[in-house]
Amino acid sequence: MTGPGRWRAIAVAAAMAGALPAAAPAAPRMAAPAARADEGWRAEFEDICAKTQDAMALSAEELRSLVERSDALLPILERLPEPERKVFTKRLQACRNLYAFVLETKEKR
Amino acid sequence: MNRRLPGAALALAFAFSAFAAGEPGGMKKRRPLPHEYGRVVIDNGSTAAKLPPVVFEHWAHRGKFTCRLCHVDIGFGMSPGSTRIKAADNMAGYYCGACHDRKRKFDGGTVFEACQKMPAGFPPRDTCYRCHSYGKDVKPMDDFASVTRNLPRGRFGNGVDWEKAEQDGLIKPVDFLEGISIKRQSFTAQKDFALSPKVESMPEIVFSHAKHTVWNGCELCHPEIFVGVKKGTTKYTMVDIFEGKYCGVCHVNVAFPMTDCQRCHVKAVR
Numbered sequence: 109m110t111g112p113g114r115w116r117a118i119a120v121a122a123a124m125a126g127a128l129p130a131a132a133p134a135a136p137r138m139a140a141p142a143a144r145a146d147e148g149w150r151a152e153f154e155d156i157c158a159k160t161q162d163a164m165a166l167s168a169e170e171l172r173s174l175v176e177r178s179d180a181l182l183p184i185l186e187r188l189p190e191p192e193r194k195v196f197t198k199r200l201q202a203c204r205n206l207y208a209f210v211l212e213t214k215e216k217r
Numbered sequence: 218m219n220r221r222l223p224g225a226a227l228a229l230a231f232a233f234s235a236f237a238a239g240e241p242g243g244m245k246k247r248r249p250l251p252h253e254y255g256r257v258v259i260d261n262g263s264t265a266a267k268l269p270p271v272v273f274e275h276w277a278h279r280g281k282f283t284c285r286l287c288h289v290d291i292g293f294g295m296s297p298g299s300t301r302i303k304a305a306d307n308m309a310g311y312y313c314g315a316c317h318d319r320k321r322k323f324d325g326g327t328v329f330e331a332c333q334k335m336p337a338g339f340p341p342r343d344t345c346y347r348c349h350s351y352g353k354d355v356k357p358m359d360d361f362a363s364v365t366r367n368l369p370r371g372r373f374g375n376g377v378d379w380e381k382a383e384q385d386g387l388i389k390p391v392d393f394l395e396g397i398s399i400k401r402q403s404f405t406a407q408k409d410f411a412l413s414p415k416v417e418s419m420p421e422i423v424f425s426h427a428k429h430t431v432w433n434g435c436e437l438c439h440p441e442i443f444v445g446v447k448k449g450t451t452k453y454t455m456v457d458i459f460e461g462k463y464c465g466v467c468h469v470n471v472a473f474p475m476t477d478c479q480r481c482h483v484k485a486v487r
Contacts, residue, residue: 209440
């Protein structure tokens, strides 16, 4: 991974290291929606997925970076408790796949 | 009129009847009544919990919310049962519980709570049967006739032209849910395009990106349903669509049905 995607991934991983300790048996499995907002991965997720409506207007470089950032965030979301894991991995995959789809479209033109 | 048109229409009618009547044992499948069209019965854990399955009515929700809001932002799958919703998920504020949490306000009222934790052995409350209503005589909160009374008529499905209702401002589907959705910039819809049918002399299909993106955004369809990056790359037939693939993901059970041929085959025969 190169470019801004790498630095964002490092920042998110560092934030998540504090948010998701390796041994966290008492982690709330039924967190209220309001409690989710402070978690580090959420800001990165929202920043990635906020651009889906503009996907066709993004450059190939921007799209590539978004795909890379999605790939870096996915393993972090996979470690979330259910049902957050199920919901947010599905949402991120949809964004990532759209960016990859548009990138492919642009490269084939 | 082109002499091949009746033949093409006959072929299409045959294809439709083959799938419409596709019940095991050759029994003809009953066409759903307008208020039944788009109904989804969900039984992930209801029967095991000694509750009737959940009956979800698309018509009660689709006039209020875009397809994208529920199927992208909230994360509901596009086929019945694929989401594997649990009561605990709803109680945690996901899926149905994203709105149905007894906190969120809508239409001047508070939205009722989807599921509640009950002490072991307690019988279900009356409120459980608002959703867990399969096979029960439950008076719905929203009455189909009154919800659809002032909406433009459609020929099939719910008997409502939802697209026109949205265009005319009779319904204003919400596309943003505080705490769930992501703030996005407005976007420019991609261009509409025509598709040539494989059956000669069938009217051409005009696909409207503008109409579809109002309800679906981009990522609901691309690339999961339409993977081709160039017009014509994704090859599919009417048979595929009737089997619930491609356009049929929505236009078999929820959006206007395939029987409404002229809604897609709109271009005059050359």
